[in-house]
Amino acid sequence: MHYTALVTGGSAGIGADICQRMLQDGWKVISLARRAPQWSHANFTTINVDLLDAAATAQAAQEIVQRFEVSHFIHNAGVIWPHLLQDATVDELQGLTQIHLGSALTLMQSVLPAMEKQAFGRVVLMSSRGALGLATRTNYSATKAGMIGMARTWALELAPKGITVNVVAPGPIQTPMFYDVVPSGSEREAKLAANIPVGRIGRPDDVTRAVMFFSDPANSFVTGQTLYVCGGASVGTLTI
Template identity: 40%
Template sequence: MMKRTFLITGASKGIGLGLAHRLTGAGHHVVGIARGASEYFPGTLISADLADVQQTQRALEELSQRYAFDGIVNNVGLVKPQRLGQIDLASFEEVMRVNLNPAILGTQALLPGMKGRGWGRIINISSLTALGSVERTAYAAAKASLISFTRNWALELAQTGITVNAVAPGPTETDLFRANNQPGSVGEERYLKGVPMKRFGKPEEIAATIAFLMSEDAAFMTGQTLYVDGGASIGNLLF
């Protein structure tokens, strides 16, 4: 197996951290970018506020000079629940900015190197909420945009050796999810009702699907979105 070098945004916890451990365990080198630190990160973790465009660009420029990246996982996310009637544009724009700008900046920073080597993996982390959910106008729109990015980029890069796919997790036991859905809350109950398996996903379960898409075995798969959601996307939407 060839050792690869992968970049993960939002890598200090949750799905990003779980994926970093999985990829490192498979012998790859993982570089993470996150605002917060993590003493448990298994690779190289760079501190940067991905909501800040200039700070993000500086970090990506430095990393691109230091490493020959084989792929990127656009994982960083931000949720600000607001119901229609109370949506403010400042919050809406912040959610869109944090979820989308690093994906564009990071992918474009790594693209020349991947094209030059004729091999690459781009994974966009979307969400089940892209299919519809309450109080998620901004977040769902951003995650739906990442699915659109995936399809467009896959077409543009189809003959380069670079694949582009998305993973859309259902409710997963992450800090981000729990910040908005406390144990015993109405939100938790609502999400559980929407999952046929009647449980939440684990970060390592999502990481397993992402790791497959980043492998040699997924070379003929591009432009796809895989829902990893305990069956929640089978017409059993979240009301």
């Protein structure tokens, strides 16, 4: 069977690492991201779209299903927008709801018929250790926690169709989005690493290996699960 993966946020960071690993394995990969990646591959298709725009996301979804039969859907794109409770806004909550939940729903509904036709599919939603609660993450934690509930529901509905749905929930990972919040090489970064049980910040490939486990066609008996890739940070408390 030939595999075609749709990866959101595939232009940089964790998403780019996932795309490159899948390409190495001989898959076709489609990336949906706001910016085009600075690299290319013969089996790599990029579509520029802002997933915060519901109409643009729906249009991109239609383009994809007209050109591809998607077997794997990896919803990796995300935004943090950190604020303390008193500064959190409903507008930002609605924005994070769209990118983390709304765009996932639109894209999944679009690729589902192809998965049903093949009686096979692998879906991985990228949540966060922050879903367990984290200061300055009111809106982010709420929507990332919502992804876990949504995935568990999809897993129940789609299991009889040969489609598994799982969640990867990373802790602090060395990505541009992480360094937008925590300055690279700062005392804050060093303190954070020291507070993680394994003693370091995660790397994109740490997350990619978890995604590839859930994406493996052989792993048909694992669905509705959440795997925290966080160096043990989900076991206790974490201060960023």
